Amino acid sequence: MKVEHVPRLRNWGNYPSVPAEVTTVETALEAADFVRENETLIARGNGKCYGDAALGKTVLSTLQLRQILDFDPQNGMINCESGVLLHDILKRVVPFGWFFQVTPGIKNISVGGAIACDVHGKNHPTKGCFSEWLESFELLQSDGSIVHCSKTENKSLFWQTCGGMGWTGVILSARFQLMPIQSLDMRQYAVQAPNLEHLFQAFEQHQHWTYAAAWVDTLAQGAAFGRGVLYLAEHWEVPDEQPMQYPASPQKNVPFYAPSWILNPLSIRIHNAMLFSGAKTAEQKVNLDRYFYPLDRIENWNRMYGRRGFIQYQFCVPERQAFDGMVQILQTIRKSRDMPFLSVLKRHGERPESAINSFPTKGYSLALDFPRTKTIFELVAQLDEIVWQLGGKIYLAKDACSAPKMGRIDPKGFGDPKFSSLLRERISSGK
Numbered sequence: 001m002k003v004e005h006v007p008r009l010r011n012w013g014n015y016p017s018v019p020a021e022v023t024t025v026e027t028a029l030e031a032a033d034f035v036r037e038n039e040t041l042i043a044r045g046n047g048k049c050y051g052d053a054a055l056g057k058t059v060l061s062t063l064q065l066r067q068i069l070d071f072d073p074q075n076g077m078i079n080c081e082s083g084v085l086l087h088d089i090l091k092r093v094v095p096f097g098w099f100f101q102v103t104p105g106i107k108n109i110s111v112g113g114a115i116a117c118d119v120h121g122k123n124h125p126t127k128g129c130f131s132e133w134l135e136s137f138e139l140l141q142s143d144g145s146i147v148h149c150s151k152t153e154n155k156s157l158f159w160q161t162c163g164g165m166g167w168t169g170v171i172l173s174a175r176f177q178l179m180p181i182q183s184l185d186m187r188q189y190a191v192q193a194p195n196l197e198h199l200f201q202a203f204e205q206h207q208h209w210t211y212a213a214a215w216v217d218t219l220a221q222g223a224a225f226g227r228g229v230l231y232l233a234e235h236w237e238v239p240d241e242q243p244m245q246y247p248a249s250p251q252k253n254v255p256f257y258a259p260s261w262i263l264n265p266l267s268i269r270i271h272n273a274m275l276f277s278g279a280k281t282a283e284q285k286v287n288l289d290r291y292f293y294p295l296d297r298i299e300n301w302n303r304m305y306g307r308r309g310f311i312q313y314q315f316c317v318p319e320r321q322a323f324d325g326m327v328q329i330l331q332t333i334r335k336s337r338d339m340p341f342l343s344v345l346k347r348h349g350e351r352p353e354s355a356i357n358s359f360p361t362k363g364y365s366l367a368l369d370f371p372r373t374k375t376i377f378e379l380v381a382q383l384d385e386i387v388w389q390l391g392g393k394i395y396l397a398k399d400a401c402s403a404p405k406m407g408r409i410d411p412k413g414f415g416d417p418k419f420s421s422l423l424r425e426r427i428s429s430g431k
């Protein structure tokens with residue numbers, strides 16, 4: 001067990017930060033003792049949520065719970081400790097022809113984090129969230145006992161924990177189903193949409209593609225308002241001739257925090273124009289790692305937003321209101337002084353009734369990265385109101401400053417007060 005005093009513990013958005021005592025446990029027994037001894041604590045995986053979810057004064061890090069306990073190459077079932085990173089799973093399973101059924105756009109996250117946020121990918125309409133493929137997990141509770149949770153055993157606790165942001169206990173290990181693949185390549189096709197209407201039409205027309213996500217030019221005006229590029233993909237169906245080895249992605253690094261002026265209206269406009277006109281619309285073969293995890297290729301890219309950090313605002317709105325809602329959101333942003341740098345639009349499928357805490361609901365979600373300026377909180381408050389009126393919600397994995405109601409989750413309705421993060425305190429206080 002290692003104890004470290006961290007003067008400023010942060011997640012990926014670099015905002016907020018908190019002085020924390022981080023205890024890294026190496027066994028389930030150590031974790032149980034730690035949980036029994038502390039009045040409140042929060043579990044932390046790799047800190048790749050954006051806002052204040054994995055932050056607190058007392059933190060239990062799972063990163064040394066990193067054993068793959070069992071992997072069956074015949075049926076693609078894997079059982080591992082909760083601190084194992086998706087990246088390490090890929091190295092083990094890809095050579096046997098397996099990949100994740102559902103993966104977020106980052107592989108440097110832990111299995112515990114994937115469950116606690118019930119992460120989704122670019123294939124949500126067909127594959128749902130991570131929980132869809134999760135068979136069971138072991139959960140450490142506040143009295144130090146360990147319970148086995150599955151869709152049939154301790155069912156209610158199972159569903160409260162998926163997307164429950166760590167508020168039900170510490171996930172120690174999990175068993176889940178992988179998906180067979182034939183190749184390390186993907187077949188990718190891009191559709192350039194000259195405005196938002198065309199972009200929505202493109203999503204609807206290409207529903208048969210398994211993977212779909214679009215970049216939106218949030219600054220384009222007039223006839224080009226809401227233009228974007230929809231990227232569609234399928235796994236390559238012809239088996240690779242060579243044995244599949246998961247590639248170690250070559251990494252570039254942002255070595256220091258960028259000065260805050262780097263992201264300005266002009267540089268963002270130039271960046272957007274390049275993304276739009278540079279999109280390759282012919283069908284092409286792309287490497288699986290490059291397709292799923294493009295941002296992982298640049299280490300510390302979050303430093304590009306400078307020391308003050310950034311806010312990722314991701315919301316999901318029901319299908320019927322989605323187009324009008326996106327228009328309202330983009331117009332509100334245009335009127336503000338704040339400009340998002342990155343944006344990702346995704347289409348989502350139905351949320352299973354039992355998945356009470358999962359983020360996506362049938363409709364569309366948009367994720368926007370804003371540098372943290374003096375005025376950003378004001379803008380977030382305006383966006384919150386629009387999303388709320390549309391019957392939508394925000395993704396708590398990204399949240400740092402939205403109104404407490406926006407996750408449509410009530411911390412008093414489930415979980416155990418012992419497992420408390422800054423996020424949970426903020427939402428519970430109603431401020």
Ligand SMILES: Cc1cc2nc3c(=O)[nH]c(=O)nc-3n(C[C@H](O)[C@H](O)[C@H](O)COP(=O)(O)OP(=O)(O)OC[C@H]3O[C@@H](n4cnc5c(N)ncnc54)[C@H](O)[C@@H]3O)c2cc1C
Pocket residue numbers: 011012042043044045046047048049050053054062082083103104105106108109110111112113114116117118119120121165166167169170171172295397421
């Ligand atoms: C570049 C980037 C792209 C992303 N893309 C996507 C995406 O496409 N889809 C998506 O859904 N998400 C996405 N995310 C969000 C990310 O997948 C989630 O926030 C994920 O939970 C991070 O995992 P982590 O191990 O870093 O967890 P942390 O950030 O450490 O923790 C996240 C939450 O999980 C809880 N938690 C962690 N481990 C445990 C445990 N063992 N037991 C109980 N609770 C635990 C924490 O308390 C916290 O509430 C992205 C993030 C980044 C930085």
